[in-house]
Amino acid sequence: MISARKPINNAEFFRMPGDVMKKIVFFVLGPDRPGIIASISRVLFEQGCTLEDVSQTILQGEFISIFIVSIKDSSDGDRLLAALREKLAPLGLVAHMKTMGDYEPSQQSGESFIITTVGPDKPGLIAGMTEILAHHGINITNLKAVSRIEQKPPHYITIYEVDIPKETDFHCFRAALQGRAKELGLDCNMQHREIFEQVNQV
Amino acid sequence: MLTEREIIATLDMLRNENLDVRTVTLGVSLFDCASDDAGRFISNVRSKITRLAENLVDICDEIGLKYGIPVVNKRISISPVAAAAGGFSAEQMVLIAVALDDMAAQLRIDFIGGFGALVEKGMTKGDRALIDSIPEALAKTERICSSINAASTNAGINMDAVALMGRTIKQTAEATSGRDGIGCAKLVVFANIPQDVPFMAGAYLGVGEPDAVINVGVSGPGVVKMAIDRARKADPSLDLGRLSEIIKRTSFKVTRVGELIGRKVADRLGVPFGVVDLSLAPTPNVGDSVGEIFQSLGLKSIGCPGSTAALAMLNDAVKKGGIFASSHVGGLSGAFIPVSEDLNIAEAARTGRLTMEKLEAMTSVCSVGLDMVAIPGDTSAETISGIIADEMAIGVINHKATAARLIPVPGKKAGERAAFGGLLGEATILNIRDDGGSAGFIRLGGRIPAPVHSFRN
Numbered sequence: 001m002i003s004a005r006k007p008i009n010n011a012e013f014f015r016m017p018g019d020v021m022k023k024i025v026f027f028v029l030g031p032d033r034p035g036i037i038a039s040i041s042r043v044l045f046e047q048g049c050t051l052e053d054v055s056q057t058i059l060q061g062e063f064i065s066i067f068i069v070s071i072k073d074s075s076d077g078d079r080l081l082a083a084l085r086e087k088l089a090p091l092g093l094v095a096h097m098k099t100m101g102d103y104e105p106s107q108q109s110g111e112s113f114i115i116t117t118v119g120p121d122k123p124g125l126i127a128g129m130t131e132i133l134a135h136h137g138i139n140i141t142n143l144k145a146v147s148r149i150e151q152k153p154p155h156y157i158t159i160y161e162v163d164i165p166k167e168t169d170f171h172c173f174r175a176a177l178q179g180r181a182k183e184l185g186l187d188c189n190m191q192h193r194e195i196f197e198q199v200n201q202v
Numbered sequence: 203m204l205t206e207r208e209i210i211a212t213l214d215m216l217r218n219e220n221l222d223v224r225t226v227t228l229g230v231s232l233f234d235c236a237s238d239d240a241g242r243f244i245s246n247v248r249s250k251i252t253r254l255a256e257n258l259v260d261i262c263d264e265i266g267l268k269y270g271i272p273v274v275n276k277r278i279s280i281s282p283v284a285a286a287a288g289g290f291s292a293e294q295m296v297l298i299a300v301a302l303d304d305m306a307a308q309l310r311i312d313f314i315g316g317f318g319a320l321v322e323k324g325m326t327k328g329d330r331a332l333i334d335s336i337p338e339a340l341a342k343t344e345r346i347c348s349s350i351n352a353a354s355t356n357a358g359i360n361m362d363a364v365a366l367m368g369r370t371i372k373q374t375a376e377a378t379s380g381r382d383g384i385g386c387a388k389l390v391v392f393a394n395i396p397q398d399v400p401f402m403a404g405a406y407l408g409v410g411e412p413d414a415v416i417n418v419g420v421s422g423p424g425v426v427k428m429a430i431d432r433a434r435k436a437d438p439s440l441d442l443g444r445l446s447e448i449i450k451r452t453s454f455k456v457t458r459v460g461e462l463i464g465r466k467v468a469d470r471l472g473v474p475f476g477v478v479d480l481s482l483a484p485t486p487n488v489g490d491s492v493g494e495i496f497q498s499l500g501l502k503s504i505g506c507p508g509s510t511a512a513l514a515m516l517n518d519a520v521k522k523g524g525i526f527a528s529s530h531v532g533g534l535s536g537a538f539i540p541v542s543e544d545l546n547i548a549e550a551a552r553t554g555r556l557t558m559e560k561l562e563a564m565t566s567v568c569s570v571g572l573d574m575v576a577i578p579g580d581t582s583a584e585t586i587s588g589i590i591a592d593e594m595a596i597g598v599i600n601h602k603a604t605a606a607r608l609i610p611v612p613g614k615k616a617g618e619r620a621a622f623g624g625l626l627g628e629a630t631i632l633n634i635r636d637d638g639g640s641a642g643f644i645r646l647g648g649r650i651p652a653p654v655h656s657f658r659n
Contacts, residue, residue, distance in 0.1 A: 114204070116213055144206055146206060157206075159209055170268065171267075174267075189216070189270070191212075191213070191269065191270040192268060192269045192270065194269070195212065195271065195459060195462065196212050198458040198459060199458050199459060200208040200212060
């Protein structure tokens, strides 16, 4: 899995004085196979893009990746997208593009926690839990859900990495979270991210 | 970045293995409270302890909730009272103990440790006054623990102190005879006592320590037992070398959590963080037993031949993992085998699998010694001193801490039950050889010289 949360700010090195840059987000989806990232990054390089952030994952054989690139403001984004699609279509992959606005990403001050839920799979589990998070203004920074099919009935494990704002009423939020988990038949746990880091990282 | 496997494995440890922080102990120096007036001394102590510890319980609970790791016990260790209050009489020492007990209750602290003295080379007037006050002080208080260091590798064994402590233990048992001699459950005689123990009854704040400091005792033995059980279930062919590796890794994780919580509490209190004590401290609850670890390692019971080897391996693996996890490891840092505080060990004592002699042998490789051992109430003071002297010798020669916390249960004989309640648990009274054979040796008194530090064979 590829993941880079901090910008690899190569754009600073390649930018010429006077260049005005813009940022573009690409989404690529399709069946996983070796060489996808090589193909995408080759096209981006040839089109004069500088890669800033990449995140990639594979879910049940489906490759999904997000690229944030910077290019000269005068460059043609549509031409870039066309070049990508031409390269990726034979691989069964689809690409989408969006120009990023000038908005700053939300800078919520809070602490990072990991919430996990485990329980029998049924519709509405994530919708039910995330409703509580949204209600308390808690942002999900990473989400992973996996099935444990060896268990009877199959169990669904969801791992939410969240930022909890400092002003959050911890007792109230924890009670709401546990209450909803109980309604959904889930075993819910919330731990500070530091615990996992301390236990697992040397 | 955390992987889902790391997250799930950590959660298993947190949820299913009773991972907690066993104690957060605030050390408070009392040397700046000194006075020639007992009332003034008590007032100074109350003022200082209250100022430093008034939020200790709330902060521990708050951080425990935030991190999802409960802090089970919140305690205070103080400078040895015999030194900080060296000018006072035994009667005044009792007043100090009662005042400390009152402070502990007001602050909702489990125990205050440090009502003790360091007498390995000799006794001051204050040391003697404190020891003389122990029976009454421990009878009149609930939350005060007393430790007397009677020996060290550098000083040898103060046999006059050992003899005195034999008598003091008898008197303390008699003073609390209505409760099976519970006073003795809070009285321990040490060799090589560390200055930063967070666990009771040995906790005190050494003279080389800061004005205030947070020391932490990590989680109990349930985590280690479950890790061994899970590993053996997944791979029944695991040998002791690989099981030792499992224990080591578990200890690493437990220590990391303990230090994290300790540092957070220290930050909030505005005092420095001291050490993590790696000791596996059992409680009288199912699943929280050091004795059960022996069974997980294939022994029918603690006390069976092989137990000393198993304990040596356990102790060593715990230390290796913990020392890698933290640069500040201290206290006793090993496995405790307190008979009454551990359901499984108490059961081994009841069935006769665990005898006094085997316990003593095991203390040569564990972190404390003869701990919470109930003995017949009519055991003579000289025999008690003889047992203490043997235990001191093990510590002095092996350059390690050892201790004796013996409870001669008034009016009860070997095989009967003694119940102390709460964390102190209950146990069958062990049979010991008490035929007066130690008296001549103990009455000689004096100081057994320090051992040579070379030619270690």
